[in-house]
Amino acid sequence: MNKRILNSIILVITLFTLAFYINNARIQNSSFFQINTHIEQIMMNNKDFNLYIKDSFHYNNFDIIQKKITLSKQEFYLLKNHPSILNNSNPEILSYVKNLNILFIQKLDIIDKAKSYRAILNNSYVIAQKIKKEGIDKNLNNLFTTIMTLDKNPEVNMHKEITLVNSLSKKYHSKNEKFFLNHSRVILEYKNKLDTINHNLKTLAFEKKLDNFHQYYNSYSQEIIQKAYLSIIILFVLLFLSILLYLIYDYKLSKSREELKRFRKTVENSDNIIVITDEKVKIKYVNGAFTKITGYTAEEVKGKNPKMLSSGNQSKEFYKNLNQTLYAGKKWSGEFINMSKNGKLSYEQATITPVFDENNKIIEFVAIKLDTTNETLAQEQLLKKEKLLLQQSKMAAMGEMLQNIAHQWRQPLSLISTASTGLLVKKELDIKTSKEEDIKVLNTINDATQHLSETINAFRDFFHPNKEKVSFKLSDVYKKTLNIVETRFKNLNIEIIEELEDISITNLDNELIQVIMNLLNNARDILEISKNNKKLIFVKIYKEEKHIVISVKDNGGGINNSIIDKVFEPYFTTKHKSQGTGIGLYMCQEIITKHMNGTLEVSNQTYTYNSVQYTGAQFKIIFPNN
Amino acid sequence: MNKIVLFTFIAVALLSKELITPIPLNIKTNEQKALLGKKLFNDVRLSKNNTISCASCHILEEGGDDNLAVSIGINGEKGTRNAPTVLNSRFNSNQFWDGRAQTLEEQASGPIHNPVEMGSNFKEIISKLKKDSIYLREFNAIYKDGITAKNIVNSIAEFENTLITPNSKFDHFLRGNTDILTHNEKDGYKLFKEYGCISCHNGVNIGGNLMQKLGIMEEFNTKDFGKFNVTNNIEDKFYFKVPSLRNIQHTSPYFHDGVTDTLKDAVNKMSYYQVGYTLKEEETDKIILFLKTLTGEKIFLKEANE
Numbered sequence: 001m002n003k004r005i006l007n008s009i010i011l012v013i014t015l016f017t018l019a020f021y022i023n024n025a026r027i028q029n030s031s032f033f034q035i036n037t038h039i040e041q042i043m044m045n046n047k048d049f050n051l052y053i054k055d056s057f058h059y060n061n062f063d064i065i066q067k068k069i070t071l072s073k074q075e076f077y078l079l080k081n082h083p084s085i086l087n088n089s090n091p092e093i094l095s096y097v098k099n100l101n102i103l104f105i106q107k108l109d110i111i112d113k114a115k116s117y118r119a120i121l122n123n124s125y126v127i128a129q130k131i132k133k134e135g136i137d138k139n140l141n142n143l144f145t146t147i148m149t150l151d152k153n154p155e156v157n158m159h160k161e162i163t164l165v166n167s168l169s170k171k172y173h174s175k176n177e178k179f180f181l182n183h184s185r186v187i188l189e190y191k192n193k194l195d196t197i198n199h200n201l202k203t204l205a206f207e208k209k210l211d212n213f214h215q216y217y218n219s220y221s222q223e224i225i226q227k228a229y230l231s232i233i234i235l236f237v238l239l240f241l242s243i244l245l246y247l248i249y250d251y252k253l254s255k256s257r258e259e260l261k262r263f264r265k266t267v268e269n270s271d272n273i274i275v276i277t278d279e280k281v282k283i284k285y286v287n288g289a290f291t292k293i294t295g296y297t298a299e300e301v302k303g304k305n306p307k308m309l310s311s312g313n314q315s316k317e318f319y320k321n322l323n324q325t326l327y328a329g330k331k332w333s334g335e336f337i338n339m340s341k342n343g344k345l346s347y348e349q350a351t352i353t354p355v356f357d358e359n360n361k362i363i364e365f366v367a368i369k370l371d372t373t374n375e376t377l378a379q380e381q382l383l384k385k386e387k388l389l390l391q392q393s394k395m396a397a398m399g400e401m402l403q404n405i406a407h408q409w410r411q412p413l414s415l416i417s418t419a420s421t422g423l424l425v426k427k428e429l430d431i432k433t434s435k436e437e438d439i440k441v442l443n444t445i446n447d448a449t450q451h452l453s454e455t456i457n458a459f460r461d462f463f464h465p466n467k468e469k470v471s472f473k474l475s476d477v478y479k480k481t482l483n484i485v486e487t488r489f490k491n492l493n494i495e496i497i498e499e500l501e502d503i504s505i506t507n508l509d510n511e512l513i514q515v516i517m518n519l520l521n522n523a524r525d526i527l528e529i530s531k532n533n534k535k536l537i538f539v540k541i542y543k544e545e546k547h548i549v550i551s552v553k554d555n556g557g558g559i560n561n562s563i564i565d566k567v568f569e570p571y572f573t574t575k576h577k578s579q580g581t582g583i584g585l586y587m588c589q590e591i592i593t594k595h596m597n598g599t600l601e602v603s604n605q606t607y608t609y610n611s612v613q614y615t616g617a618q619f620k621i622i623f624p625n626n
Numbered sequence: 627m628n629k630i631v632l633f634t635f636i637a638v639a640l641l642s643k644e645l646i647t648p649i650p651l652n653i654k655t656n657e658q659k660a661l662l663g664k665k666l667f668n669d670v671r672l673s674k675n676n677t678i679s680c681a682s683c684h685i686l687e688e689g690g691d692d693n694l695a696v697s698i699g700i701n702g703e704k705g706t707r708n709a710p711t712v713l714n715s716r717f718n719s720n721q722f723w724d725g726r727a728q729t730l731e732e733q734a735s736g737p738i739h740n741p742v743e744m745g746s747n748f749k750e751i752i753s754k755l756k757k758d759s760i761y762l763r764e765f766n767a768i769y770k771d772g773i774t775a776k777n778i779v780n781s782i783a784e785f786e787n788t789l790i791t792p793n794s795k796f797d798h799f800l801r802g803n804t805d806i807l808t809h810n811e812k813d814g815y816k817l818f819k820e821y822g823c824i825s826c827h828n829g830v831n832i833g834g835n836l837m838q839k840l841g842i843m844e845e846f847n848t849k850d851f852g853k854f855n856v857t858n859n860i861e862d863k864f865y866f867k868v869p870s871l872r873n874i875q876h877t878s879p880y881f882h883d884g885v886t887d888t889l890k891d892a893v894n895k896m897s898y899y900q901v902g903y904t905l906k907e908e909e910t911d912k913i914i915l916f917l918k919t920l921t922g923e924k925i926f927l928k929e930a931n932e
Contacts, residue, residue, distance in 0.1 A: 059645055059824060059825055059828070060645075060825075060828065061644070061645045061646075061647070061828050061829050062719075062828060062829050062835040062836050063647065063717075063719075063828070063829035063830055063835055066719040066829070066835045069719070070719070073728075112837055113861065115836055115837075116836060116837060116838050116839065116865070119825040119826050119836065119838065120825075120838075120839075120842055122822070122825050123822030123825045123901065126822060127821075127822060127901070127903075130820075179902060179903065182843055182902045183843075183902065186842060186843065186902075193861075
């Protein structure tokens with residue numbers, strides 16, 4: 001804005017200077033014209049004077065020449081006192097005028113004398129002719145001729161002639177001759193005087209000097225006018241350029257203003273909170289989103305520190321770090337937990353950038369904050385839900401386990417019951433039994449309880465998962481799992497075909513048990529309803545170049561291709577409500593990918609076993625091979 | 627070629643003009659200034675001891691001079707030269723006998739400062755005039771800068787510009803009324819031309835436009851060197867202003883020294899000293915008859931009376 005005013009001022013000044021110059025040039029031009037007119041007028045009159053002085057003799061009305069003299073004097077006065085001559089910085093012009101003035105006065109004096117001499121000469125010529133007509137001595141004829149032709153004979157020696165006239169005057173005493181001789185003497189005397197002033201006139205050379213001055217002044221004024229024109233042209237160009245610059249600048253300014261307007265609109269309407277503070281962290285500007293989210297209007301927060309929004313949930317170190325980063329001139333990014341006007345917590349992902357002036361001094365801070373409250377809350381919700389899911393899956397697994405335990409315990413329990421009941425009957429009926437027989441029965445009972453105890457251990461391990469990674473053999477884990485679920489497979493006549501390599505990994509063993517158990521149970525569930533005569537599960541543990549793979553494959557017909565992509569989604573199940581929760585495979589994938597750094601894949605396989613072709617689902621647990 | 631054409635043109639222009647021209651009938655003057663000038667012209671405060679005004683020596687009712695050989699100034703002191711007439715002085719290209727002034731303005735300050743004439747100076751005069759509220763008002767009405775030396779002489783000169791005497795018998799003759807002159811008067815004019823008087827006495831004022839030597843043919847008996855006193859140039863010795871012949875019958879005594887009382891003596895002296903010829907009595911009389919036709923009307927007096 002300041003530049004704009006400056007530009008305008010420069011423009012106006014240029015304009016005024018130009019006007020001044022043009023006016024000056026105009027005045028100068030008219031002064032030059034006036035002075036030239038004066039000089040030319042003086043020159044014209046001077047020519048008349050020269051003609052007058054050289055003119056042949058006759059009566060004159062002196063008023064006419066006097067009028068010219070008066071005019072000439074006026075012109076010279078005007079020339080001499082013209083402001084552009086008086087104030088002229090050129091000393092040559094001043095000295096020219098000064099010299100001309102002296103010459104002019106001398107010239108006027110000469111004219112004055114010429115007037116007087118010519119009047120006398122004219123008179124004497126007329127009278128001499130008149131007397132000659134009346135008749136004079138013949139001897140004076142020669143003198144008369146000499147006098148009459150004085151103009152054409154410049155060689156005539158005036159002094160000699162005057163001496164002659166003087167001597168003649170003594171000879172003649174008659175009235176006419178005396179009169180004639182007197183006038184002849186006057187003619188010779190005054191012709192001589194007139195010649196002298198004509199000579200003086202030549203030496204005066206007023207005309208030549210006037211001419212010189214005229215030429216000098218002309219070239220001088222031409223030069224000045226040219227200079228003036230040149231400076232006017234230059235000024236015009238400058239004016240044009242400055243107008244051009246002004247227009248360009250104005251155009252650019254309007255463009256940038258438009259851009260700024262657009263930018264401002266963007267800022268104002270942004271969903272991001274934008275806060276601008278001065279270098280003392282006093283709020284200068286907040287946008288609409290700020291008011292919308294915090295509940296504070298721009299007027300309420302202007303001049304205040306943004307710390308007022310703090311919920312107090314963040315440590316002093318947090319703010320210390322923030323200030324240190326910003327005052328070091330660096331960008332700061334992080335999350336604020338702030339409190340809105342009505343006391344609601346809000347989570348804000350913020351980026352604060354210091355803004356510098358030309359001297360690299362911080363002048364303001366710009367904070368752009370994204371309100372992430374909803375996202376943060378959703379994230380928390382999700383976490384809760386996941387926890388719940390985990391709980392549910394555990395519960396499901398526990399149910400499964402209890403069923404397994406029930407299956408496993410049924411046989412040893414009935415064994416204990418049978419053995420103890422048999423022994424009890426025998427004792428009640430006092431049927432004598434041998435010691436060996438008793439020991440055998442008691443051993444059987446003992447073995448059965450031992451077996452029960454072992455099962456309990458496995459159960460307990462399952463519910464108290466070890467969160468630390470340990471080194472274990474994959475086949476051991478598989479065996480442990482099978483141990484838990486085996487009974488139910490046997491009951492269904494499911495044949496498990498194993499192909500186990502001896503591979504150890506470091507990972508969470510109990511988690512893996514849960515996954516394998518899930519996979520085996522899924523296979524069992526599908527085989528339970530399968531109409532195949534043979535119910536087969538293939539378990540394979542093997543190593544590839546970069547992977548370690550645990551594969552569980554059945555011959556249950558495979559998974560429908562339309563749902564195969566959804567099997568890992570939570571709450572997705574193909575089983576009856578009473579049977580499945582839909583979280584088994586979801587949890588399996590969560591465990592493998594998130595806790596155990598592996599992947600879980602599913603595909604349908606068609607294969608031949610003992611010359612019979614089967615189709616079934618294959619699950620692969622894949623760990624990277626380090 | 628150009629010069630010849632120009633020369634011819636100028637020559638024709640000069641020749642075609644009548645040597646004597648009548649006084650114009652209409653002259654533009656600034657009435658307000660002239661009235662102020664008239665007041666100053668008659669004001670004795672322009673002299674040192676408040677005894678003499680311009681009008682003391684230039685009596686307008688007479689021939690515009692004082693009819694004395696030499697004028698009498700303050701304290702009764704006598705001047706050195708005869709007071710020339712103020713009438714028609716605007717047509718003179720030289721003022722004073724020695725021609726030391728060209729304009730009426732220049733002339734006006736002469737007598738004011740001359741110790742034997744008015745013996746004053748502008749400083750004194752201005753301080754006197756400034757005490758007069760009427761002068762103050764009138765000067766301020768005409769001039770921006772009020773009472774100044776320049777404005778005093780300007781208004782006096784403007785008054786003098788009005789002092790013309792047109793409509794003389796001879797002027798009527800010049801305008802074409804040839805019957806107005808008597809036979810003798812016409813003869814007088816003829817002689818005036820023939821003896822070459824007209825070679826110096828010409829123009830509208832029949833004189834006043836030339837400085838000429840007094841005593842061309844014979845030496846004139848005078849102690850006054852004329853223009854030489856001003857220029858110290860030997861060539862200017864005995865050079866005097868050729869005076870106007872208008873109203874000549876009312877401006878005696880004649881010449882710079884005022885020792886010639888009658889017109890007859892004056893004409894004879896002129897013909898003797900300037901032309902070298904002794905006029906016959908009848909010639910002199912005829913010339914005088916002609917000279918008397920040059921007396922014009924004092925229109926300024928009429929206007930004043932109206």
